[in-house]
Amino acid sequence: MSESPTQHRQLVPGPSPLNERSSRESFTEERRGSLDSTKKRVSMACTACKKSKRKCSGTRPCDNCRAFDRECIFDETLDQRRRVAARRTADELNYHRDLFNDLLRVLRAEDRSHTAKMLDIIRRDATNEELRTNIDQILVITGGKVEESEQTVRKLEDIRSSLTEGATQSWRPQVMDIHYLCDELPFRVPAQPWTNVTTNSDLVSHLVSLYFTWDYPSHSFLDRDVFLRHMVLGDLNSELCSPFLVNALLSNACHFSNYLEAYTKPGEIATKGDDFLAEAERLRDEEPAKITLTHLQGLLLLYEKYSLSGKNDLGYKMLHEAIWTGQNMELVGNRRPEFPTDSNFSGDMEASLRQTAWGLFHIDTVVHTDFLRASLIMYVYKRRPDKREETAFWWPYPTHQSLQKSYLVEYLDMSYDLCLIARDMSQSLFRIDRRRPSADEQVRVKDYFYERLRTWGDALPTTFTIEHEPPPYVLLLKMRYHTLVINLFLYHDEDEILGSTTGVMKTPESPTTPSPYNKRNITQSAARAIAVLTRQYRREFGLAYAHHFAIYAVNLALFVLVEQCGTFDILDSDFLSLASAYSSMASRSHIGRNMFHLFRQNVRAKCQGSRLRHSNTVIEEVKTLFDEECTSPSVFDEFSDGLEKLDADERYRVLGAHRLSDMLDRYETLSLGKDEIALGRCFERLAAG
DSSP: OOOOTTSSOOOOOOOOTTTHHHHHHHHHHHHHHHHHHHHHOOSOOOHHHHHHTOOOOSSSSOHHHHHHTOOOOOOGGGOTTSHHHHHHHHHHHHHHHHHHHHHHHHHTOSOHHHHHHHHHHHHTTOOHHHHHHHHHHHHHHTTTSSTTHHHHHHHHHHHHHHHHTTOOSOOOOSSOOGGGOOSOOSOOOOOTTTOSSOOOHHHHHHHHHHIIIIITTTTOOSOHHHHHHHHHHTOTTOSSOOHHHHHHHHHHHGGGOOSGGGBSSTTOGGGBTHHHHHHHHHHHHHSOOOOOHHHHHHHHHHHHHHHHHTOTTOHHHHHHHHHHHHHHTTSEESSOOSSOBOOSSOHHHHHHHHHHHHHHHHHHHHHHHHTTOOOSOOEEOBOOOOOOOSOSEEOOTTSOOOOEEOOHHHHHHHHHHHHHHHHHHHHHHTOTTSOOOOHHHHHHHHHHHHHHHHHHHHTSOGGGSGGGOOOHHHHHHHHHHHHHHHHHHHTTOHHHHHSOSTTOOOOTTSOSSOOSSOHHHHHHHHHHHHHHHHHHHHHHHOSTTOOTHHHHHHHHHHHIIIIISSSOOTTOHHHHHHHHHHHHHHTTSHHHHHHHHHHHHHHHTTOOHHHHHTOSSSOHHHHHHHOTTOOOOOGGGGGGTTTTHHHHSGGGOOOOSSSHHHHHHHHHHHHTOOOHHHHHHHHHHHHHO
């Protein structure tokens, strides 16, 4: 019987004994070569190598990042061959579709004021994030007046209640926002065991990432890497992370979040972070008084939170309690040290102590110099933080912008140098326990500090220029420089000492040697420089995440343009750009809303509405804001809520608006309260002297 050829496979002759070794060696070399070639085929490069156009090894951390000691980040969403990139593209399309549909719903509303508001926002070239935020607020406020809005409100309330009840369902935004479509967070941390407000680690990681992106290092009193490392460990006995500290940080971070979970009551700015704040306050009250590092850091976070909300005049109380704690820990003080010291603590503890000591000194000089008061800390008893690059790049989370160089080492050095100038300036000019200097002495002192400030400004690295596109905290540092210049020249200037110079006879108190500097030109130049920096900030990063110091700087610059220019021009391009930025930033905090309302009233008192009405270049929103004859309702009318505080107590009297000290008195009162502790210390020194 014949057999089919497929029934038996053919046998291939094996290697002969003579060439068996050579065949094995040939196969081994071939496989090694195959593996080598596989290693050379890298499917994706890290962001740093892409930017520097270096060959990347393809593994994290790559060889280049390891050699340069920098953070290595692989962003798969930038690779259009991958599914995650396609998913992001689809999500972005869905986001824009939902934004368009929701915008149409608002424009179709029966209440025409909402339509007018949205048109004004669109005309001022608002970003998509600002449009999304305003649309969400209108949909919540209108209740059943906009189609399906009642259902939207009910859904949002259900989400918040399920979150606070510790629901285990996955945390997702109910209103699609491009900012929250990122598949990767800069920092991943657990919610438990640190907070009882939520069990969702995604929400906590989102807030922590926002804080370290937009607040840090403008107020860098935490060592970021140490804090995150210990938070991830989840050890409640840690000396470098505590539930009080975490909840205080999360409460503060809610200021930068547009998620509904950041609100206690949806749409009410004043309730942002209140759930985490209540938890932080409970933990602070329950634990016995401790002189610990985490307690000090948590107090500084509460100071920031209270100063934004303007609640209960607790801002100064938290700051002074933090300073007292820092003095008892021998981090700062008023006796001159022989030299800064190091302790015998572990590396993490020593790094945190250094960062907190200098961060506390930074906040003390910023706050007290801003409000024309003498700083309370004279010396820092710790060396400056090590000059180590925590990260080579700054990641503008949650936007989709590319990474930027951080310049963190240079920034911190220049920031601490500016703190030393501010400390000396406040001690020389603002202390109330010293005799009032003569006009000649004031001229000399102001000229001396202006020279120091100019020297500091001339020493700024070239990488801090606008052409190098520095991160936002560098722009804020330069704004602070200009605010110090303005405060220096406007505080008790010669006109205030002598009264109006018109018709006043020269007295022995008059300066015999005039200053070589023109006060008005210098302060106006500083105000316009802040306008340039604000436009750069808005252009590069938007104002949705602007640090709260920017509100102070813009408010001060506008005061100069409105009250100190001699002839106020409401059509001044710098004024209009600053006022537009101010209106956007002020809407995000209670203190911002109050101060913007006062500013708006001052501008209307200038009675330049007719110039606005006849201008074809000014948008309708600005005309509604500043035209004294305009009767159209505006969302900014609600910003007066809470200003009763200024009339409720004799200390909070509303003073004239033409002096710097009067305007800052209002700002201080509405944010931090009165610095009675500092005044008491000054009187104690007077009695002792």
